[in-house]
Amino acid sequence: MQALIFADRLGRELEPLTERTCVALLPVVGKPVLEHTLEALVAAGVREAVIVISPFADQVRSVLGDGSRWGMQLDYVLTQGEEDPDTVVERCQSRLQSDVLALRGDVLRGAALDEFLQRAAAIDGPVVLGRAVDAPISLCLNRAAGQGGLEPLRWSNQALATASSWPVVELPTGAASRLESLAIYHRANLDAAAGRFPGLIVPGREAALGLRVGVHSKTSPRSLRQGIAFVGAQCRIEASVELYGEVVISNSVIVDRYTILRDSVILPETYVGELVEVQNAIVQGNRLIRVDTGVVLPVVETFLLADLQEVTLGNTLADPLNRALGALVLMCALPLLPLALAASLLHDANAPLREVKLRGNRLEFDEFGRRGRRVFTVWEWGTAIPVLRHLPRLLAVVSGDLRLVGVEPPTPEQAEERLEEWEQVADQAPAGLIGPTQLTLPPDAPREERLLSDAFYARRRSAAQDLRYLLQGLGALFTRRAWRPTP
Template sequence: MQALIFADRLGRELEPLTDRTCAALLPVLGKSVLEHTLEALGAAGLSEAVVAVSPFADELRLALGDGGRWEMRLHYVLTCGEEDPDAVVENCQSQLADELLALRGDVLHGAALNEFLRLAAEVSGPVVYGRAANAPVSLCLHRAGGRGGLEPLRWSAEPVEMPPTWPVVEVPGAALNRLESPSAYHRANLDAAAGRFPGLIVPGQQVAPRLTVGPRSRVSPRGPEQGVVFVGENCRVEASAEFYGEVVIANRVTVDRHAILRDSVVLSDAYIGERLEVRNAIIQGNRLIQVDTGAVRSMIETFTPTSQHETVLGDVLAAPFDRLWGLLLLLLSLPLWPLALVAALVENFDDPLRETRLRGNRLEFDEFGVRRRRAFVTMQWMTSIPLLRHLPRLLAVVSGDLRLVGAEPLTPEQATDSQREEWERLADRAPAGLIGPTQLILPAGAPRETRLMSDVFYACQRGAGKNLRYLLQGAGALFTPRAWWPG
């Protein structure tokens, strides 16, 4: 038997979630909807599938490959998008087996497919449909000699009720979410986290009765206690964060201090800023999608920025003290410079010390009379040890080009590429610094947009108390593995 998976939805009904990916690749509990489908097929004993794809076809093929991860063989056929399933079968007849298990790979099934196949085996006829209770038909066993019959699997945001041509079996305990809207997608994630979708293979380990944590994620044991929480892989959740109701956090997400999430879904590569409160929403990058109203807005709008007058005054008073502290730290760091030289020679003998240009805190006027941050040249030891690599930046603190605490310094090229929208330019309210929340909290491989969001939150909420805390946190970080080991 062969599986035929329809994953060719255009996804207009899910916008803005589908403006960067297709419906089949949207994550549920840290894995794409289509991955859950393939796992269910593998559990039912199928080893070969044909996948019908349309939008983001290259991205989908890159994500799934040849199916070896699921011990399956995957073949792909390209459609025009939301095409008639019977027409798809007609066009790729030579690739299909006589007996097919047809289903959509861009909806979430909570059914044991082997149970459907067992029940369908007891029903005669060329086509047998399957469904969950009170749900549209979502499965189809297409036997040799059958022609047509796949019309119920054609995608429509509002399924058309029609009397089925062939027998229908109801799969006991099955569940279905068609993901026909952002609200439905939000509900699918929360239901899956709460165990209301039987048969899903949940990644990670259950470290507490209501807390599941994925690989390489840092979640304090004193962390989420108030709700049912799923945390994906490579995440960092501060101990003071609070979770209520049902919360799903995808992969590579940072949740900062005192953030509050309630009945919400956070998609991959997001940053939840300090003291940010999110209720009944989906977070995708910088977008907050309110599922009850459908409103989409920038997350930066969810808090009040610091007064500009207070910020400017604090910056003027802090600058000379920063330079004095930078000189003291430079003197204290002198024993590390020979070690940095040796480490750089071991890894890059021909080029141990390299120049790099960064935007600093000194201002200049360009040829059009526009004030901008002046770029300066600093050095960098060519070693993979983070602490040693950035030792020369202490010279930039002494010169006043960098502050001790501030936003992550960017190269001029990074600033041009990543600060195009109004919210992105808010990061310039904060001085560039040697350390700060982005440098201390986020992993080195975090996406540029996530790092920029962290800097924006810091710029809008910073103050003397926060800077002192980051200084103390930076001092403590000197004695952690992260300061001395790559990655």
């Protein structure tokens, strides 16, 4: 017997999740939907399959290959997407055997295929259909090389409700989800983690009652405060994270300290920042999707949510590294302190130091419970020589309020003036001691020019680029600009 798997949904109903992949490759408890289908086929003894694909066809081929990973032989048929099944069968008729098990590979089902095949074997006729109780038809055993009976498998956002002229097998132990909306995709993940899809193979090991953890993942059983949670492979979940209800964390996810997750799905390559609370939502990179309202909220601040495919260093790694380097630079700069004091006394003997408030990188809650960057106080020498005036800011690097390299830290008043969307792009990068704006623009450059410089850096920053700016800043110490008095 051979399987004919339709996995050609265009996925408009699941946008924005399908902007970079297809429905068949969306993860459910750590594995693509289509992989769950292949595992169910193997469990039912089916080893050959023709897969009908359309969007992101190269991705599908790359992920599944020739099927040898499951002991299968896979072949592919390319379509324009959501084509009529009979048209597809005509195109690949020469590749099909006489007995074909047709099914959709971009919906989720429990592994009830063997039960369907056993019961269908007792029914005569060219076509036998199958479905879980109270669910649309999702299976078709065709004994005529795919000719006829495939109309129920044609994708439509609304499941076909018309009665079939072919016999239908009800599967009382089966479970299925068409994944036809963001809310249903969210629910399918939670149901899969909770074991509501009988026979579905959930990867990982049981780390504690209700907590399943994938390979090479770091998490604490104490994080699961109540309910059921699945943590995929290659994840790092801080011990102070709290999980409530039903939570699914996909592969390659970082969840930072003191974060609370309730009834949520975190998709792969996502960073969830410190002190963030996510409830009843899907998180994909820097996008928060509320499944109850359908609202998609892009989060600009990378310290809240971030796409790890776009962020070069995880915040948890960059922060201690910058603090350590800041302490090293501070020790090297100690001989300059007497010079800074002398220059400040010459400039203004009554006020050699002055207090400045800046918005940094550390986080806090305001009086209304909103989370944002903390305003901190830093001292500056009263001298007009830039390299000496800003020496105390090295203490802010050691404390974590600033990075060595980043955008220009604004005062609270300057931060409040950033109302336009383009002005807030700079907030995607950490505030730093030095950066392109501090190193290349004159002190009297217009506000808009400085913001554009910071926004450009925030969009294009990388570890290699930060290293170049660090070396450029070191070299700038020996230039006239660093020692020329400025207003």
